[in-house]
Amino acid sequence: MEKVFNLRKIEKKWQKHWNDIGLYRTKEIPEKKYYVLEMFPYTSGELHMGHLKNYVIGDVVARVKIMEGYDILHPIGWDAFGLPAENAAIKHGIHPKTWTYRNIENFRKTFEMLGLSYDWGRELATCDPDYYRWTQWLFLLLYKKGLAYRKSDYVNWCPSCKTVLANEQVVDGKCERCKTHVLKKELEQWFFKITDYADRLIDDLSLLKNKWPDNILKQQENWIGRSYGTRIVFKYENDGSELPVFTTRADTLFGVTFITVAPEHGVVRRLIADSPYSKSIAEYVRKAVQKSDVEREFGKQEKSGIFTGLYAIHPLTGQRIPIWIGDYVLAHYGTGVVMGVPAHDQRDFEFAKRNALPIKVVVKPINGELDPEAMECAYEEYGIMVNSAQFSGMTSEAGIEEIQKELHKRGLGGLTVSYRLRDWLISRQRYWGAPIPMVHCPSCGIVPVPEENLPVLLPENVKDFKPRGRSPLEDAEDWINTKCPSCGGNAKRDPDTMDTFVDSSWYFLRYIDPDNKSHIFDPEKVNRWMPVDQYIGGVEHATKHLIYARFIQKVLFDEGLVSSPEPFDNLFTQGLVHKSFYYCNHCGEVVKDEEVKDEIHTHCGSRVELLTEMMSKSRGNIVAVAPFVEEHGTDVARITILFAGPAEKDMLWSDAGVEGAKRFLLRILRFYDAYARNPEKVGKELDPSKLSGNDLALYIKLQQTIKAVREDSSQFHFNTALARMMEFLNDLYSFENKNSPVVGRSCVDFAILLAPFAPHIAEEIWNMMGFEKTIFFERYPEYDERYLHFEEIEIPVQVNGRVRGRVSVRKGLSKEEVFEAALKDEKIKNYVKDGTILNVVFVQDRLLNIVIKSEGGIN
């Protein structure tokens, strides 16, 4: 009679038990600390398998560490400020706060169903005044340190979200959230001076080497984009003011035939005023600035520009160099001005050709000449300098250095560094965020809100959240009008709220001291647990959250509040979860499975397409966690995710995978139910030196399994760890004498090995075996070094690199002994008999290769 197990019922039982005994309560003072953290979720919509992967991986890590004897900190919270809350308010008329807390409630319930190893006593939500009070405090700290400042700049503007965006939130010229093309808008905004930390953010990546994925380190390095070059000062002919340029090719300085200024550059206003062609230039600049980045990129081939009629003085030759304005020059890189060397820079070449500017060759290939008349593209390689006064004849490398020295001597530039990274634009013209704690006073200017007056609470009586290009908070009369903290006169609050990435740049610190009423956190407590030992999250944060959080950590480090320069010691980035779905090109929509028959959309009769994409609500291809767990149980979800493939790689969610996972778990339960219900048997001490035959073989297999599972799981190779466990379970099933004490021992060790992966099922079989205390009080099993291999082993014997037979020998035999044994083998004898043995290659305990030359002469 087949026994039926109700997985969900088993899970609920143990979840209650774990709660009752307070299994995941964090120790106040850890002896051997381990801080494991998953990137907290943004509470929108419904938790699906795509989200879950992150939390399952974190939970496995946490449980392994618990069972390795660490005191763990494993908290969870909610990233809860942000645009979707306002969108919901606009669409459904629900207040963002109501919407958000409802979502949090929903998320928490789902998380609780999962029985994850969180210490719920540390839960936090970034939209909670008790939290954002300290986000505001952090802002004030940066302000005090000169790291938060206000400037007017052309900023990324999303016309659909009606708010500004940080550089990092613009992807392919589009708003990362709504995919609308981003425009440039000149606005006065708050920035964090992250560029001050550019060097440290790059240099400290070396501390994370081999602990963070290489591609993330690389991405950050590229994003910060440090490049060493030369600053060269051209002087404006009219008044001698400086017009510095940045170049990595100072060796081409004598080839300059023009300089080009970015249309957004501050000096442009002056140039317009001075120019004989003011009108047309002003018109050109106006148009160029209005172009979005995307439009400008269309101009990649067509480099537009306009001559100002003005000149600058070459720092070494004293020649007059025409000043142009061109939109191929980036305002935000280098100095916003480039020197035009058409002979040796392709962009300048194109610009010169288009505008009939002269081309002057100053670097020639080591063997060969260049004819400026005949050139079809720029010569960008290094070479030998020519036409460059005293520098002629030098290599480019030497020339760069010598010219730097010369410029430095003359006070006209020298070695310098340039970064791609820009300051972090943090103000948002939105409601649902932490208000910027600043007051604008007509007489005192910009005044910070005193710390004791924090938090600046978000007013709740705001009704209209429709984006209109300015913060909805400006209309909250009672709120926006305030008194100046400095002079007491009438003043206005800053109407903007902070980018939500500010909220998430320090949450991992607050978890350690979540209830602190008087400080952002107690440094002593924080230093007990920081840095995060294992951080787990998505790759998409490589150049956003993971840079911002590192920056904030360094600011706090400088302030003496934290003692580690980096927040996250180890990082693991999990792959996405994809799912297939049907799409009807005719109807232009995603089609539900039940509306598809034989690949035909039953509504319209046209053929559907099977697409595979990342799970997302908008695609309608999500598998929601809550109903899935209700039906199959959480351990099935865990095993499905963990076994599908390498955790860092994208996976495809499939029903077949679910079935396989379920089959594995039920197979475990059936085995224990049938053979491990006897506490007498499982508790027995075992002396491996007394074992022989099958018992010994099983014992060795157990040691191998323990070793493999431990090693695999410490490297996040959960799929292979599970494969080893499945293999071992197969061995248990086929083992004849189920009453063997080795089977008893195997059942105990196997259950513990399984516990981090399928905690509920492991606890259940642990209980079946008659143990009273939770399995999570057990230590992860150690393997017995002496019993990892059989004494008798099989060695493949190759003849000329092909396996032709195998010999059974004792472990550790010498080359000669194995060779001798191989020659006794009939098959080998046959292969070797009519040839001359040239060589014998032997790898201890692994392989023997006999190299022969046969009579026929063909090998």
Added chain:
RNA sequence: GCCGGGGUGGCGAAACUGGCAGACGCAGGGGACUUAAAAUCCCCUGGGACAAAAUCCCGUGCGGGUUCAAGUCCCGCCCCCGGCACCA
């Protein structure tokens, strides 16, 4: 264009530091159990030659190379995914 990561059975994937390619799972086939089906348990399953076994040959994107031995190392290509991209 530059920088990462990949390409292995019908499918998801394994393979230490160069040493038996395809562990484990899914799908498929066969058997046991069952009145029957499902479930379960056991066995088979890269391709080809042979009626079959034994056996042999081919096989890790493509073309070369190094080596007793290459999925793994070297040279040259092709394709896919991710990041950056007029960065001076």
